[in-house]
Amino acid sequence: MTTTEGSIHELVEHRLRQSDLRYTPGRRAIVELLLRRGQPASIADVEAALPQVPRSSAYRHLVDLQGVGVVRRVAANDDFTRFELAEDLTEHHHHLLCTSCGSVTDVTPTEAFEHAVHAMVEEFSRQEGFAPLSHSLDVLGHCQRCR
Amino acid sequence: MTTTEGSIHELVEHRLRQSDLRYTPGRRAIVELLLRRGQPASIADVEAALPQVPRSSAYRHLVDLQGVGVVRRVAANDDFTRFELAEDLTEHHHHLLCTSCGSVTDVTPTEAFEHAVHAMVEEFSRQEGFAPLSHSLDVLGHCQRCR
DNA sequence: CCATAGAACAAGACTCAGTCTCAATACAAC
DNA sequence: GTTGTATTGAGACTGAGTCTTGTTCTATGG
Ligand SMILES: [Mn+2]
Ligand SMILES: [Mn+2]
Ligand SMILES: [Zn+2]
Ligand SMILES: [Zn+2]
Numbered sequence: 001m002t003t004t005e006g007s008i009h010e011l012v013e014h015r016l017r018q019s020d021l022r023y024t025p026g027r028r029a030i031v032e033l034l035l036r037r038g039q040p041a042s043i044a045d046v047e048a049a050l051p052q053v054p055r056s057s058a059y060r061h062l063v064d065l066q067g068v069g070v071v072r073r074v075a076a077n078d079d080f081t082r083f084e085l086a087e088d089l090t091e092h093h094h095h096l097l098c099t100s101c102g103s104v105t106d107v108t109p110t111e112a113f114e115h116a117v118h119a120m121v122e123e124f125s126r127q128e129g130f131a132p133l134s135h136s137l138d139v140l141g142h143c144q145r146c147r
Numbered sequence: 148m149t150t151t152e153g154s155i156h157e158l159v160e161h162r163l164r165q166s167d168l169r170y171t172p173g174r175r176a177i178v179e180l181l182l183r184r185g186q187p188a189s190i191a192d193v194e195a196a197l198p199q200v201p202r203s204s205a206y207r208h209l210v211d212l213q214g215v216g217v218v219r220r221v222a223a224n225d226d227f228t229r230f231e232l233a234e235d236l237t238e239h240h241h242h243l244l245c246t247s248c249g250s251v252t253d254v255t256p257t258e259a260f261e262h263a264v265h266a267m268v269e270e271f272s273r274q275e276g277f278a279p280l281s282h283s284l285d286v287l288g289h290c291q292r293c294r
Numbered sequence: 295c296c297a298t299a300g301a302a303c304a305a306g307a308c309t310c311a312g313t314c315t316c317a318a319t320a321c322a323a324c
Numbered sequence: 325g326t327t328g329t330a331t332t333g334a335g336a337c338t339g340a341g342t343c344t345t346g347t348t349c350t351a352t353g354g
Binding site: 043056080 | 310311312313314320321322
Binding site for chain 4: 169171190202203206207210226227228
């Protein structure tokens with residue numbers, strides 16, 4: 001994936017406009033934070049990094065951005081939802097979930113592996129009459145800091 | 148996996164005893180429900196199937212059973228946690244998550260596919276200093292009823 | 295038998311991440 | 325400038341899930 005940072009912002013603005021939404025400073029601050037972090041962020045992370053963005057606004061922005069396909073929710077192994085940029089703005093990847101501290105780490109699979117996953121997903125779906133849209137592979141275990 | 152229903156109950160009782168817990172009728176009713184359903188159950192499912200088990204007791208039983216490795220939490224694509232029997236009492240499998248109604252369907256992978264997954268998980272983990280314990284593959288899409 | 299300690303239970307209070315409401319502002323288009 | 329619509333922040337609200345508490349079982353042994 002060779003999406004440049006600038007083109008990402010253009011794309012975000014375009015998608016918001018499609019829904020008559022503006023790319024305001026608050027929304028942009030959140031997108032920039034997610035870009036900068038490169039790892040899923042919790043609301044606590046957002047608040048810590050963007051104290052000027054009220055919690056209720058941060059939640060609303062994340063919901064709006066998710067609605068236009070810019071942000072994706074990530075379920076971790078604790079009570080807190082995380083958020084990251086949608087895969088079509090970054091690249092397809094999977095997650096290592098720490099069962100001790102709840103942290104989430106991105107990892108990128110090889111193409112050969114993804115081919116095998118797609119084939120298996122197609123097989124599952126055919127069996128069950130399911131229409132697949134995407135998949136996620138989570139590895140549970142202990143992160144480097146927690147081992 | 149050839150675990151018979153009887154041997155599952157023996158195993159559950161043994162694991163509870165290890166923690167000085169008894170295999171009481173309420174706990175057994177929940178294990179039997181999960182066995183019978185063969186699909187992840189929400190608290191609403193448990194309440195509907197076992198009206199004699201109070202909600203607070205059902206939650207406590209599920210927490211206790213999870214604590215001794217008999218039950219596993221399953222995150223769906225809605226606000227409701229689901230529960231299923233731990234994989235070592237049934238068999239390793241993956242999930243089809245409906246993004247429309249939230250339903251979760253079990254699917255069993257081929258051995259060849261699981262070998263590929265294990266290899267990839269080892270590779271991810273080595274890269275990140277992560278100690279893997281298990282993995283889950285979720286397919287998002289629309290179930291047969293919702294398409 | 296009865297006594298006793300610890301596990302189990304039911305009911306309901308409580309928590310708090312996440313959502314919703316509403317009044318006040320900022321924009322964009324004309 | 326006027327107007328219609330999107331945006332924003334503060335705080336009220338929701339509800340799945342957890343905790344507390346008083347009571348009831350049940351295993352053990354004297
Ligand atoms: Mn990610
Ligand atoms: Mn399952
Ligand atoms: Zn960790
Ligand atoms: Zn469905």
